[in-house]
């Protein structure tokens with residue numbers, strides 16, 4: 001028989017080992033005996049947040065805070081859940097309460113700064129980050145955030161100093177990796193390519209299996225450029241990016257989903273019945289949300305579990321699949337009337353294989369719409385290149401050739417700006433294609449002319 005005093009340490013040990021179901025059972029056992037145990041409520045809330053149940057997390061940690069209002073760590077953890085749920089004002093209030101209770105709580109100052117940045121109050125964020133560093137000069141996350149604020153203001157030299165300080169400080173391997181990635185990007189922007197390559201080599205020496213280091217080193221040196229970004233690179237990058245993806249992309253004036261959705265809508269409006277659609281590399285579901293009203297069945301697919309978790313929260317997909325795109329398209333028995341793929345073939349160099357596989361799963365009359373970054377036609381670059389930041393870009397003539405080889409027709413390639421990068425619009429291509437001409441279609445009948453007679457939207461929104 002376990003005494004109640006033993007239950008909390010046991011639950012915490014299980015929680016630390018990642019045995020979440022057993023940890024939850026043990027917290028609940030403790031709460032049955034003592035419904036007002038602040039620790040059990042607090043840690044159960046943290047666990048619920050890890051399971052993606054943020055509303056319950058807020059309820060449990062909120063009750064813990066009511067029971068123990070002088071506990072700075074509880075206020076801070078409640079702030080973390082609010083922050084990751086996008087409830088910034090509530091997060092700010094929690095972090096303020098935490099640092100009022102514990103003025104030397106460096107993490108509290110740093111967390112508050114992160115919210116202030118997200119609320120576009122960079123000057124206040126800088127003040128809080130400086131306080132965190134005054135308390136703890138090696139505070140990795142505070143240096144990282146200060147570096148990012150400098151970077152956003154194009155102050156590369158100060159950004160580089162802070163990123164170097166961040167990776168020298170005490171931090172988890174995940175934070176160190178983020179610091180190094182930020183440092184490499186800043187060195188590139190500052191024109192110090194050799195130093196960036198040296199950092200990447202050192203990173204890879206220390207962590208030979210790190211997919212981000214390997215991918216970026218190939219991008220910087222041009223040696224060993226893969227035909228597409230490795231599954232590990234994509235997964236690691238987007239699992240880390242998922243929580244902030246929507247807010248970061250909004251700030252970058254991310255238009256690719258809107259344009260893909262417009263072209264898809266053109267296609268779908270001409271049909272008698274709504275199409276069955278695959279939103280390929282769906283990410284957090286920005287495209288899915290826009291095209292849902294025009295789809296009979298909407299399937300989302302992505303490699304990154306964390307991106308898929310966000311997509312599930314939108315509740316617009318009939319099903320979500322965790323899979324690699326080419327492999328899925330080459331093997332699935334499912335068939336689709338349309339495939340949308342916004343801003344994801346930028347992680348592919350060679351397009352032939354994935355486009356052939358896309359053709360394989362499309363029904364007669366099927367429609368494909370995707371975006372890629374564009375190589376200017378007047379440069380001497382090859383058909384595609386891997387850029388220093390790790391994304392590929394393509395030449396329009398190559399995209400057309402790859403589509404034709406895969407058997408697509410009615411190919412339209414339009415210039416657009418998918419988003420901004422360092423304040424500059426990114427030259428991109430919006431591509432649509434069919435696998436048989438609209439006039440030839442009979443099996444599902446009545447597919448109209450795509451967009452004929454309609455005015456096309458402006459593809460160059462101001463950035």
Ligand SMILES: C[S@@+](CC[C@H](N)C(=O)[O-])C[C@H]1O[C@@H](n2cnc3c(N)ncnc32)[C@H](O)[C@@H]1O
Nearest residue numbers: 238281282283286302303304324325342344347
């Ligand atoms: C920039 S995001 C775009 C997401 C979404 N389409 C949108 O427009 O918001 C790129 C997505 O492509 C996914 N991705 C990249 N390569 C992939 C692959 N080979 N198979 C499946 N998903 C992939 C990533 O995980 C990520 O979610």
